[in-house]
Amino acid sequence: MKNTVSTLLKQKEAGDKITMLTAYDYTTAKIMDECGVNSILIGDSLGMVMLGYENTLPVTMEDMIHHTSAVARGAQNAFIVADMPFMSYQASVEQAVINAGRLVKEGGANAVKLEGGAEVCEQIRAIVNASIPVVAHLGLTPQSVNVFGGFKVQGKSLDKAKKLVDDALKIQEAGSCAVVLEGIPAKLAEIITKKLYIPTIGIGAGNGCDGQVLVYQDALGMTTGHTAKFVKKFAEVGELMRKGISDYISETKAGTFPAQEHTYSIDETVINEIMGEENQS
Ligand code: KIV
Numbered sequence: 001m002k003n004t005v006s007t008l009l010k011q012k013e014a015g016d017k018i019t020m021l022t023a024y025d026y027t028t029a030k031i032m033d034e035c036g037v038n039s040i041l042i043g044d045s046l047g048m049v050m051l052g053y054e055n056t057l058p059v060t061m062e063d064m065i066h067h068t069s070a071v072a073r074g075a076q077n078a079f080i081v082a083d084m085p086f087m088s089y090q091a092s093v094e095q096a097v098i099n100a101g102r103l104v105k106e107g108g109a110n111a112v113k114l115e116g117g118a119e120v121c122e123q124i125r126a127i128v129n130a131s132i133p134v135v136a137h138l139g140l141t142p143q144s145v146n147v148f149g150g151f152k153v154q155g156k157s158l159d160k161a162k163k164l165v166d167d168a169l170k171i172q173e174a175g176s177c178a179v180v181l182e183g184i185p186a187k188l189a190e191i192i193t194k195k196l197y198i199p200t201i202g203i204g205a206g207n208g209c210d211g212q213v214l215v216y217q218d219a220l221g222m223t224t225g226h227t228a229k230f231v232k233k234f235a236e237v238g239e240l241m242r243k244g245i246s247d248y249i250s251e252t253k254a255g256t257f258p259a260q261e262h263t264y265s266i267d268e269t270v271i272n273e274i275m276g277e278e279n280q281s
Contacts, residue, residue: 018211029074072108117167140183204230
């Protein structure tokens with residue numbers, strides 16, 4: 001069954017947790033879809049985990065469309081959400097609508113996600129008016145890394161917590177169909193979740209949210225170096241890949257790969273003919 005804005009809303013009402021994972025390519029999206037994940041996010045985190053940038057700021061509309069269309073071809077049932085990259089919606093409402101439209105038309109997204117609260121409500125309203133569902137994103141919004149001075153937990157002081165609650169109500173009023181809450185205290189996320197009728201999807205926001213999202217390379221143990229406190233490794237895919245690649249290298253060098261079963265045969269008479277022709281020339 002295709003997951004939609006209304007099925008996600010029904011999940012919130014029924015207390016059925018929403019599952020979302022990031023994906024950036026056809027093969028991964030297909031596996032996730034077959035496993036029954038409710039939603040796939042083509043996050044601008046692709047700048048870091050797929051393209052090797054230090055943060056998400058360099059990601060372009062072209063990058064997002066390229067990866068979104070690959071995911072959309074792989075996933076039949078998941079609700080496809082594409083991130084609007086840095087500076088694709090901040091400068092003007094008109095640009096926001098045009099770029100959201102491209103992610104749907106050229107990328108095949110079912111919805112777009114953008115970061116911010118009160119300051120992006122005009123954009124949210126205009127995009128929703130163009131019949132494009134919008135997922136909002138509050139808290140540790142990575143596109144504001146330079147304002148935050150790093151990837152730091154948000155909403156800990158009274159005024160910051162109040163602003164987050166207020167922003168959540170405003171983005172809901174503007175027409176968002178869901179909101180990602182990233183890097184905020186669990187109790188604050190729980191309060192916001194109870195105040196909203198739209199689903200909250202948490203990442204580093206505790207288990208009181210209506211759903212969870214993780215970057216799939218983190219969740220499957222493919223990233224190295226520092227990992228955030230909220231990340232759980234559900235598998236050691238990185239280790240499996242390392243073993244597979246090392247085995248490939250040693251077997252190829254030893255000449256044990258390819259073996260007979262990986263090899264195509266040919267009728268001996270053809271070979272004899274060719275050898276005969278070669279001997280004559
Ligand atoms: O870009 C991304 O992957 C995200 C998630 C971390 C929510 O925005």
